[in-house]
Amino acid sequence: MKEAKYYRIVDEKEKKVQCLLCPHSCLLNDKEVGKCRARKNINGKLYSLTYEVASSIALDPIEKKPLYHFYPGSNILSIGSFGCNFKCGFCQNWEISQSSIDENYSQKISSNQLLAIATRYENNIGISYTYNEPLINFEFVLETAELFHSKGFKNVLVTNGFINKKPLLELLEYIDAANIDLKSFNKDFYKKICDGNLNFVLQTIETMFENKKHIELTTLVIPGYNDSEDETEQIVNYVSSLSKDIPLHFSRYYPMYKFSTPQTPINTLIKIYEIAKQKLNYVYLGNVLDEKYNSTYCPNCNKKIISRIGYNINVIGLEKGKCKYCGKEIKVVQ
Numbered sequence: 155m156k157e158a159k160y161y162r163i164v165d166e167k168e169k170k171v172q173c174l175l176c177p178h179s180c181l182l183n184d185k186e187v188g189k190c191r192a193r194k195n196i197n198g199k200l201y202s203l204t205y206e207v208a209s210s211i212a213l214d215p216i217e218k219k220p221l222y223h224f225y226p227g228s229n230i231l232s233i234g235s236f237g238c239n240f241k242c243g244f245c246q247n248w249e250i251s252q253s254s255i256d257e258n259y260s261q262k263i264s265s266n267q268l269l270a271i272a273t274r275y276e277n278n279i280g281i282s283y284t285y286n287e288p289l290i291n292f293e294f295v296l297e298t299a300e301l302f303h304s305k306g307f308k309n310v311l312v313t314n315g316f317i318n319k320k321p322l323l324e325l326l327e328y329i330d331a332a333n334i335d336l337k338s339f340n341k342d343f344y345k346k347i348c349d350g351n352l353n354f355v356l357q358t359i360e361t362m363f364e365n366k367k368h369i370e371l372t373t374l375v376i377p378g379y380n381d382s383e384d385e386t387e388q389i390v391n392y393v394s395s396l397s398k399d400i401p402l403h404f405s406r407y408y409p410m411y412k413f414s415t416p417q418t419p420i421n422t423l424i425k426i427y428e429i430a431k432q433k434l435n436y437v438y439l440g441n442v443l444d445e446k447y448n449s450t451y452c453p454n455c456n457k458k459i460i461s462r463i464g465y466n467i468n469v470i471g472l473e474k475g476k477c478k479y480c481g482k483e484i485k486v487v488q
Contacts, residue, residue, distance in 0.1 A: 155194075155201040155205055156206075156294070157199055157200065157201055157202075158173065160173065160292070160318070161174055161200035163198065168184075169183070169184040169195065169197060169198035170182065170183055170184070170195070171195050171199070171200050173188050173193055174318060174321075175193070175290070175292055175318060176190070176239050176290070176316050176354075177316060177317075177351055178239055180193075183195060184197060184198060188239075189241075189349070190237045190238060191236065191237040191254040192204045192236065192237035192290045192291060193290065202291060202292070202294065203254070204236055204237060204255060204291045204294065206265075207235050207255050207261075207262060208234065208260060208261050208262075208263045209234050209236050209258060209259075209285065211261075211268075211271070213229050213230070213278065214232045215227075216230050217462065217467060218465070219282055219312050220333060220372065220438070221331055221333055222460070222462070223487060224330075224368050224486075225488060226450075226469055226488075227469060228277055228278075229275060229279070230280055230282045230310060231278055232281070232284050233263075234283075234285025235250075235255075235286055235288075236251075236254055236257075237291075238252065238287040238290065239287060239314070240314050240349060241349040242348045242411075243347060243412035244374065244410055245410065245411050246374075246408075246410050246411075247285055248410065248411040250285060250286045251286040266301070268281060268302075272307060278307075279307065279308045280309055280310065281298065281299075281307060281308075282310040282311075282312060283299075283310070284310075287314055288313055289311070289314075289317045289322075289325075292317075296324065300328050309331075311331075311334075313332060313335070315335065315354070315355040315358035316358070317354075322362075326361070329367055331368035331370075331487070332368070332369050333369075333371070334371055334372070335355075335372050336355065336372070337355075337380070338352070338373070338379070338380040339352070339385050339388040340385060341353075343380060356392070359371070360396070369400060370402070370403065371400060371401070373403070373405065374405045374406075375406065375418050375422065375423060375426060376407045377407070377419070378415060379415075386430065390429060390430045390432075391433070393434060399435050400436075401436040401437075402430055402436070403437075403439075404437070404440065405440030406418045406420075406439070406440060406441035406442050423439050424439075424447075427439055436485070445461060448462035449462050450462075452471065452477040452479065454480050457477065458471060459471030459479075460486075472484055475488065
Protein backbone atom coordinates (compact mmCIF):
# COMPACT_ATOMS: atom_id res chain seq x y z
CA MET A 155 0.00 0.00 0.00
CA LYS A 156 0.96 3.61 -0.48
CA GLU A 157 -0.34 6.68 1.35
CA ALA A 158 -2.59 8.67 -0.94
CA LYS A 159 -1.59 12.11 -2.20
CA TYR A 160 -4.99 13.76 -2.39
CA TYR A 161 -7.01 13.64 0.81
CA ARG A 162 -7.66 15.63 3.95
CA ILE A 163 -8.19 14.73 7.59
CA VAL A 164 -11.74 15.66 8.55
CA ASP A 165 -11.67 14.56 12.19
CA GLU A 166 -8.35 13.49 13.68
CA LYS A 167 -9.93 12.12 16.86
CA GLU A 168 -12.53 10.07 15.00
CA LYS A 169 -9.97 9.16 12.30
CA LYS A 170 -12.25 10.38 9.50
CA VAL A 171 -10.77 11.46 6.16
CA GLN A 172 -12.01 12.74 2.82
CA CYS A 173 -10.56 11.63 -0.50
CA LEU A 174 -9.91 14.53 -2.89
CA LEU A 175 -8.79 12.59 -5.95
CA CYS A 176 -12.09 12.39 -7.82
CA PRO A 177 -15.37 14.34 -7.63
CA HIS A 178 -17.03 11.69 -5.44
CA SER A 179 -15.07 13.22 -2.52
CA CYS A 180 -15.70 10.12 -0.40
CA LEU A 181 -15.95 10.72 3.36
CA LEU A 182 -14.44 7.67 5.00
CA ASN A 183 -14.43 6.44 8.57
CA ASP A 184 -11.61 4.24 9.79
CA LYS A 185 -11.41 0.98 7.80
CA GLU A 186 -13.85 2.24 5.13
CA VAL A 187 -13.09 1.91 1.41
CA GLY A 188 -14.05 4.50 -1.20
CA LYS A 189 -16.51 3.98 -4.04
CA CYS A 190 -13.62 3.03 -6.31
CA ARG A 191 -12.63 0.07 -4.06
CA ALA A 192 -9.03 1.16 -4.42
CA ARG A 193 -8.55 3.65 -1.57
CA LYS A 194 -8.99 2.93 2.13
CA ASN A 195 -8.91 4.80 5.40
CA ILE A 196 -6.50 2.98 7.70
CA ASN A 197 -6.17 4.47 11.16
CA GLY A 198 -6.92 8.00 9.97
CA LYS A 199 -4.74 7.97 6.85
CA LEU A 200 -5.85 7.29 3.27
CA TYR A 201 -4.00 4.57 1.38
CA SER A 202 -3.97 3.31 -2.20
CA LEU A 203 -4.74 -0.41 -2.11
CA THR A 204 -3.72 -0.93 -5.74
CA TYR A 205 -0.23 0.57 -5.57
CA GLU A 206 2.09 -1.82 -7.48
CA VAL A 207 -0.82 -4.26 -7.97
CA ALA A 208 -1.54 -5.50 -11.51
CA SER A 209 -4.49 -7.47 -12.81
CA SER A 210 -3.24 -7.55 -16.40
CA ILE A 211 -0.03 -6.80 -18.29
CA ALA A 212 0.22 -7.17 -22.07
CA LEU A 213 1.81 -5.74 -25.19
CA ASP A 214 -1.06 -4.30 -27.26
CA PRO A 215 -1.41 -2.54 -30.61
CA ILE A 216 -1.86 1.18 -29.95
CA GLU A 217 -5.07 0.93 -32.00
CA LYS A 218 -6.59 -1.28 -29.28
CA LYS A 219 -6.72 1.63 -26.82
CA PRO A 220 -8.19 2.90 -29.22
CA LEU A 221 -5.72 5.51 -30.48
CA TYR A 222 -5.70 5.79 -34.27
CA HIS A 223 -3.74 9.03 -34.61
CA PHE A 224 -0.89 8.35 -32.17
CA TYR A 225 2.03 6.40 -33.66
CA PRO A 226 -0.22 4.22 -35.83
CA GLY A 227 0.92 0.64 -36.23
CA SER A 228 3.05 0.67 -33.08
CA ASN A 229 2.73 -1.40 -29.90
CA ILE A 230 2.45 -0.27 -26.31
CA LEU A 231 2.93 -2.05 -23.01
CA SER A 232 -0.42 -2.04 -21.19
CA ILE A 233 -1.18 -2.44 -17.51
CA GLY A 234 -4.38 -2.57 -15.50
CA SER A 235 -5.26 -3.03 -11.85
CA PHE A 236 -8.62 -3.24 -10.01
CA GLY A 237 -11.54 -0.95 -9.27
CA CYS A 238 -13.32 2.00 -10.86
CA ASN A 239 -15.05 5.15 -9.64
CA PHE A 240 -17.95 4.46 -12.04
CA LYS A 241 -20.53 1.66 -11.75
CA CYS A 242 -21.54 1.23 -15.40
CA GLY A 243 -23.90 -1.71 -15.76
CA PHE A 244 -22.60 -2.37 -19.29
CA CYS A 245 -18.90 -2.47 -18.37
CA GLN A 246 -16.84 -4.62 -20.74
CA ASN A 247 -14.13 -5.23 -18.11
CA TRP A 248 -16.39 -5.60 -15.08
CA GLU A 249 -14.45 -8.60 -13.69
CA ILE A 250 -11.64 -6.25 -12.68
CA SER A 251 -13.31 -2.83 -12.63
CA GLN A 252 -16.13 -3.84 -10.30
CA SER A 253 -14.02 -5.90 -7.95
CA SER A 254 -11.28 -5.36 -5.41
CA ILE A 255 -7.81 -6.85 -5.15
CA ASP A 256 -8.87 -9.46 -2.57
CA GLU A 257 -11.45 -10.91 -4.99
CA ASN A 258 -9.07 -11.77 -7.82
CA TYR A 259 -5.65 -13.08 -8.68
CA SER A 260 -3.16 -10.22 -8.84
CA GLN A 261 0.56 -9.74 -9.11
CA LYS A 262 2.96 -7.24 -7.60
CA ILE A 263 5.03 -5.18 -9.99
CA SER A 264 7.09 -2.04 -9.59
CA SER A 265 7.61 0.87 -11.95
CA ASN A 266 11.21 -0.25 -12.55
CA GLN A 267 10.08 -3.77 -13.41
CA LEU A 268 7.61 -2.37 -15.93
CA LEU A 269 10.37 -0.28 -17.47
CA ALA A 270 12.54 -3.39 -17.81
CA ILE A 271 9.70 -5.17 -19.60
CA ALA A 272 9.05 -2.19 -21.87
CA THR A 273 12.64 -2.04 -23.06
CA ARG A 274 12.53 -5.66 -24.30
CA TYR A 275 10.27 -4.82 -27.24
CA GLU A 276 11.63 -2.98 -30.28
CA ASN A 277 8.31 -1.60 -31.50
CA ASN A 278 7.06 -0.51 -28.07
CA ILE A 279 6.52 3.23 -27.74
CA GLY A 280 5.82 3.26 -24.01
CA ILE A 281 3.11 2.33 -21.54
CA SER A 282 -0.66 2.56 -21.42
CA TYR A 283 -2.65 2.67 -18.19
CA THR A 284 -5.82 0.84 -19.12
CA TYR A 285 -8.21 -2.14 -18.63
CA ASN A 286 -9.74 -0.71 -15.44
CA GLU A 287 -9.89 2.99 -14.50
CA PRO A 288 -6.23 4.01 -14.10
CA LEU A 289 -6.75 7.37 -12.40
CA ILE A 290 -7.92 5.76 -9.14
CA ASN A 291 -4.43 4.23 -8.94
CA PHE A 292 -3.03 7.75 -9.07
CA GLU A 293 0.14 7.33 -7.02
CA PHE A 294 1.43 4.37 -9.01
CA VAL A 295 0.47 5.86 -12.38
CA LEU A 296 2.17 9.15 -11.48
CA GLU A 297 5.35 7.42 -10.30
CA THR A 298 5.48 5.14 -13.36
CA ALA A 299 4.66 7.92 -15.82
CA GLU A 300 7.44 10.09 -14.42
CA LEU A 301 9.92 7.23 -14.77
CA PHE A 302 8.88 6.31 -18.32
CA HIS A 303 8.90 9.98 -19.35
CA SER A 304 12.46 10.36 -18.05
CA LYS A 305 13.54 7.44 -20.27
CA GLY A 306 11.94 8.83 -23.43
CA PHE A 307 8.90 6.55 -23.48
CA LYS A 308 5.32 7.69 -24.10
CA ASN A 309 2.59 7.59 -21.45
CA VAL A 310 -1.01 6.92 -22.47
CA LEU A 311 -4.20 7.04 -20.39
CA VAL A 312 -7.37 5.14 -21.22
CA THR A 313 -9.81 6.73 -18.82
CA ASN A 314 -13.36 7.73 -17.95
CA GLY A 315 -12.02 11.20 -17.19
CA PHE A 316 -13.59 11.40 -13.72
CA ILE A 317 -10.90 13.15 -11.72
CA ASN A 318 -10.47 16.49 -9.99
CA LYS A 319 -8.50 19.11 -11.86
CA LYS A 320 -5.59 19.55 -9.45
CA PRO A 321 -4.36 15.93 -9.51
CA LEU A 322 -5.03 15.77 -13.24
CA LEU A 323 -2.76 18.72 -13.89
CA GLU A 324 0.01 17.15 -11.81
CA LEU A 325 -0.18 13.95 -13.82
CA LEU A 326 -0.47 15.66 -17.22
CA GLU A 327 3.13 16.84 -17.00
CA TYR A 328 4.11 13.29 -17.96
CA ILE A 329 1.18 12.19 -20.14
CA ASP A 330 1.44 12.23 -23.94
CA ALA A 331 -1.96 10.95 -25.07
CA ALA A 332 -5.31 9.75 -23.81
CA ASN A 333 -8.45 8.07 -24.98
CA ILE A 334 -11.30 9.41 -22.87
CA ASP A 335 -14.72 7.82 -22.67
CA LEU A 336 -17.52 10.25 -23.48
CA LYS A 337 -20.24 7.80 -22.55
CA SER A 338 -23.17 10.09 -23.24
CA PHE A 339 -24.09 13.74 -23.45
CA ASN A 340 -26.95 13.22 -21.02
CA LYS A 341 -26.36 14.16 -17.38
CA ASP A 342 -29.03 11.70 -16.19
CA PHE A 343 -27.24 8.87 -18.04
CA TYR A 344 -24.04 9.63 -16.16
CA LYS A 345 -25.83 9.93 -12.83
CA LYS A 346 -28.12 6.90 -13.06
CA ILE A 347 -26.10 4.48 -15.20
CA CYS A 348 -22.53 5.37 -14.25
CA ASP A 349 -22.82 7.04 -10.83
CA GLY A 350 -20.80 9.89 -12.31
CA ASN A 351 -21.07 13.47 -13.49
CA LEU A 352 -20.79 14.59 -17.13
CA ASN A 353 -19.49 18.06 -16.24
CA PHE A 354 -16.31 16.70 -14.69
CA VAL A 355 -15.65 14.46 -17.69
CA LEU A 356 -15.98 17.45 -19.99
CA GLN A 357 -13.62 19.37 -17.70
CA THR A 358 -11.01 16.63 -18.10
CA ILE A 359 -11.39 16.58 -21.89
CA GLU A 360 -11.03 20.35 -22.06
CA THR A 361 -8.09 20.41 -19.64
CA MET A 362 -6.18 17.84 -21.68
CA PHE A 363 -6.99 19.67 -24.90
CA GLU A 364 -5.92 23.04 -23.46
CA ASN A 365 -2.66 21.45 -22.29
CA LYS A 366 -2.00 20.25 -25.86
CA LYS A 367 -2.18 16.54 -25.09
CA HIS A 368 -3.17 14.20 -27.90
CA ILE A 369 -6.75 13.10 -27.17
CA GLU A 370 -9.22 10.78 -28.82
CA LEU A 371 -12.75 10.17 -27.56
CA THR A 372 -14.86 7.02 -27.45
CA THR A 373 -18.61 6.60 -27.10
CA LEU A 374 -20.02 3.10 -26.60
CA VAL A 375 -23.35 3.22 -28.45
CA ILE A 376 -26.08 1.39 -26.49
CA PRO A 377 -29.48 0.91 -28.15
CA GLY A 378 -32.21 2.88 -26.39
CA TYR A 379 -29.78 4.70 -24.13
CA ASN A 380 -27.47 6.99 -26.14
CA ASP A 381 -28.08 6.10 -29.79
CA SER A 382 -30.47 8.88 -30.82
CA GLU A 383 -29.62 11.28 -33.62
CA ASP A 384 -30.17 14.19 -31.24
CA GLU A 385 -27.60 12.94 -28.75
CA THR A 386 -25.15 12.11 -31.53
CA GLU A 387 -25.43 15.69 -32.76
CA GLN A 388 -24.84 17.00 -29.22
CA ILE A 389 -21.66 14.93 -28.90
CA VAL A 390 -20.45 15.92 -32.37
CA ASN A 391 -21.19 19.61 -31.81
CA TYR A 392 -19.28 19.53 -28.55
CA VAL A 393 -16.23 17.82 -30.05
CA SER A 394 -16.20 20.09 -33.10
CA SER A 395 -16.38 23.14 -30.82
CA LEU A 396 -12.97 22.08 -29.50
CA SER A 397 -11.49 20.88 -32.78
CA LYS A 398 -12.70 19.16 -35.94
CA ASP A 399 -9.47 17.15 -35.82
CA ILE A 400 -10.17 15.26 -32.56
CA PRO A 401 -10.73 11.60 -33.55
CA LEU A 402 -14.09 10.30 -32.33
CA HIS A 403 -14.73 6.57 -31.99
CA PHE A 404 -18.27 5.18 -31.84
CA SER A 405 -17.96 1.67 -30.49
CA ARG A 406 -20.43 -1.19 -30.88
CA TYR A 407 -21.97 -2.38 -27.63
CA TYR A 408 -22.45 -6.06 -26.80
CA PRO A 409 -24.50 -7.38 -23.83
CA MET A 410 -22.22 -7.51 -20.80
CA TYR A 411 -22.31 -7.50 -17.01
CA LYS A 412 -25.80 -6.29 -15.93
CA PHE A 413 -27.03 -5.23 -19.38
CA SER A 414 -28.99 -7.65 -21.58
CA THR A 415 -29.97 -5.10 -24.23
CA PRO A 416 -29.24 -6.62 -27.69
CA GLN A 417 -26.04 -5.55 -29.46
CA THR A 418 -25.96 -2.33 -31.42
CA PRO A 419 -27.27 -2.73 -35.01
CA ILE A 420 -24.64 -1.95 -37.63
CA ASN A 421 -27.10 0.34 -39.44
CA THR A 422 -27.38 2.47 -36.28
CA LEU A 423 -23.62 2.89 -36.14
CA ILE A 424 -23.39 3.74 -39.84
CA LYS A 425 -26.05 6.44 -39.42
CA ILE A 426 -24.16 7.87 -36.44
CA TYR A 427 -20.91 7.75 -38.43
CA GLU A 428 -22.49 9.72 -41.28
CA ILE A 429 -23.87 12.36 -38.90
CA ALA A 430 -20.48 12.80 -37.25
CA LYS A 431 -18.58 13.00 -40.54
CA GLN A 432 -20.53 16.12 -41.47
CA LYS A 433 -18.66 18.12 -38.82
CA LEU A 434 -15.61 16.07 -37.81
CA ASN A 435 -12.58 15.13 -39.89
CA TYR A 436 -11.86 11.77 -38.25
CA VAL A 437 -14.64 9.39 -37.21
CA TYR A 438 -14.34 5.64 -36.60
CA LEU A 439 -16.52 2.68 -35.71
CA GLY A 440 -15.15 0.35 -33.04
CA ASN A 441 -15.96 -3.34 -32.56
CA VAL A 442 -16.85 -3.34 -36.26
CA LEU A 443 -14.47 -5.25 -38.51
CA ASP A 444 -14.84 -3.10 -41.63
CA GLU A 445 -11.91 -1.40 -43.33
CA LYS A 446 -14.12 1.45 -44.53
CA TYR A 447 -15.06 2.55 -41.02
CA ASN A 448 -11.69 1.79 -39.40
CA SER A 449 -9.42 3.53 -41.90
CA THR A 450 -8.25 7.14 -41.94
CA TYR A 451 -9.11 9.40 -44.89
CA CYS A 452 -7.77 12.79 -45.86
CA PRO A 453 -10.42 15.38 -44.92
CA ASN A 454 -9.51 17.38 -48.04
CA CYS A 455 -9.24 14.89 -50.94
CA ASN A 456 -10.88 11.90 -49.18
CA LYS A 457 -8.08 9.54 -50.20
CA LYS A 458 -7.31 6.68 -47.81
CA ILE A 459 -4.09 7.46 -45.96
CA ILE A 460 -4.08 4.79 -43.22
CA SER A 461 -5.64 1.41 -43.92
CA ARG A 462 -6.86 -0.69 -41.00
CA ILE A 463 -8.09 -4.26 -41.31
CA GLY A 464 -8.38 -5.46 -37.74
CA TYR A 465 -4.94 -4.78 -36.28
CA ASN A 466 -3.24 -4.93 -39.67
CA ILE A 467 -2.24 -1.29 -40.06
CA ASN A 468 -0.75 0.15 -43.24
CA VAL A 469 0.22 3.83 -43.48
CA ILE A 470 -0.12 4.37 -47.22
CA GLY A 471 -0.73 8.06 -47.81
CA LEU A 472 1.05 9.98 -45.08
CA GLU A 473 4.36 11.75 -45.63
CA LYS A 474 5.88 14.08 -43.02
CA GLY A 475 2.50 14.71 -41.46
CA LYS A 476 0.77 15.53 -44.73
CA CYS A 477 -1.46 13.74 -47.21
CA LYS A 478 0.84 12.61 -50.02
CA TYR A 479 -1.96 13.10 -52.56
CA CYS A 480 -2.97 16.71 -51.88
CA GLY A 481 -0.60 18.05 -49.23
CA LYS A 482 -3.25 18.56 -46.53
CA GLU A 483 -1.86 18.50 -42.99
CA ILE A 484 -3.09 15.38 -41.18
CA LYS A 485 -3.36 15.44 -37.39
CA VAL A 486 -1.44 12.25 -36.70
CA VAL A 487 1.41 11.95 -34.20
CA GLN A 488 4.28 9.87 -35.64
